Amino acid sequence: MEYRRLGRTGLKVSTICLGTMQFGWSADEATSHDILNRAVELGCNFIDTADIYSRWAEGNAGGVSEQIIGRWLASGSVRRERIVLATKVRGEMGSGPNDQGLSRGHMMTAVENSLRRLQTDYLDLYQVHWPDEETPLEETLATLTDLVRAGKVRYIGCSNYPAWLLAKSLWVSDVRQLARFDSLQPHYSLVHRAEFERELQPLCLDQGIGVIPYSPLAAGFLTGKYRRDTPLPESARAEGVRQRYMNEQGFTAVDKLEAIGRIHNATIAQTAIAWVLANTAVSAAIIGANSIAQLEDTVGGAAVSLTPEEKAALDETTAWA
Ligand SMILES: NC(=O)c1ccc[n+]([C@@H]2O[C@H](COP(=O)([O-])OP(=O)(O)OC[C@H]3O[C@@H](n4cnc5c(N)ncnc54)[C@H](OP(=O)(O)O)[C@@H]3O)[C@@H](O)[C@H]2O)c1
Secondary structure, three states: OOEEEOOOOOOEEEOEEEEOOOEOOOEOHHHHHHHHHHHHHOOOOEEEOOOOOOOOOOOOOOOHHHHHHHHHHHOOOOOHHHOEEEEEEOOOOOOOOOOOOOOHHHHHHHHHHHHHHHOOOOEEEEEEOOOOOOOOHHHHHHHHHHHHHOOOEEEEEEEOOOHHHHHHHHHHHHHHOOOOEEEEEOEOEOOEOHHHHOOHHHHHHHHOOEEOOEOOOHHHHHHOOOOOOOOOOOOOOHHHHHHHHOOHHHHHHHHHHHHHHHHHOOOHHHHHHHHHHOOOOEOOEEEOOOOHHHHHHHHHHHHOOOOHHHHHHHHHHOOOO
């Protein structure tokens, strides 16, 4: 496993970050713990969750993924300091007006709840999940700064921020001497590129922001199990994948991943991960897995090194997708 710095910071993260949105949704607790143990064995030291995971699963109140990770940490399977633990705040955790958002009021409560569920006294990376137009940036950044100073949070990051808002956040942190976002978690894969590449990528490279893309396999589309003229696979996400990615450009990208993967004796999923990691702006790819087999396959992508020509050939299939 390769470890890269999270942007300009000194923190080293494995290039594969284990996403845990599936925990308590399409992966039960026992499977989730098996996946966590195997990920650590394979060299992953980076785990991403969120307070709202997985609220959409039937009967879940939110916080379930964090609780599953908390019980795993408490079981002593791994020493806490070996893990770079990231979670997020912003989503709706209850029905009250202050049960969501990026206000000081909600964040101070939310961080304590996340710490309790995760059974830890600090978070390595605390991320704002998406923007909150109703809270001044100054309020959010001042609150995050207080959490860093209190030792509850070590680094702060943002997710789903447009470039103008990330640039403004960096400016506010600078002029007000507040903690700054050191990471960005964008949606990014071979079939979803423009949102990140157009404006965010140059900004992150220029400012030393660590980029940790989510859905690098396009929710399973870039694994080869969604093909032209074949029935949809069994998956809670199949309908979403069909609507979003199953078009001629997407299938052409999968064909090219397969052809280039063959040269490296790599699977389609591994080649898709190698493409994301070939981007020098990227610190780690946040993957999702429902089984050990999926995890082992995807993690193998971290060892595949594409030539510049191979990367360019893949780029060509989806210019600005
Ligand atoms: N910040 C945000 O707004 C945001 C949004 C989304 C996700 N995330 C984070 O990113 C993580 C990963 O997102 P994601 O789940 O969309 O990532 P992904 O890696 O693009 O997709 C993972 C899904 O693909 C399928 N899969 C994975 N490996 C496979 C393999 N080797 N062969 C065949 N199928 C495979 C599985 O679904 P099936 O088994 O159902 O096919 C799995 O759930 C999440 O857990 C979360 O931590 C963040």
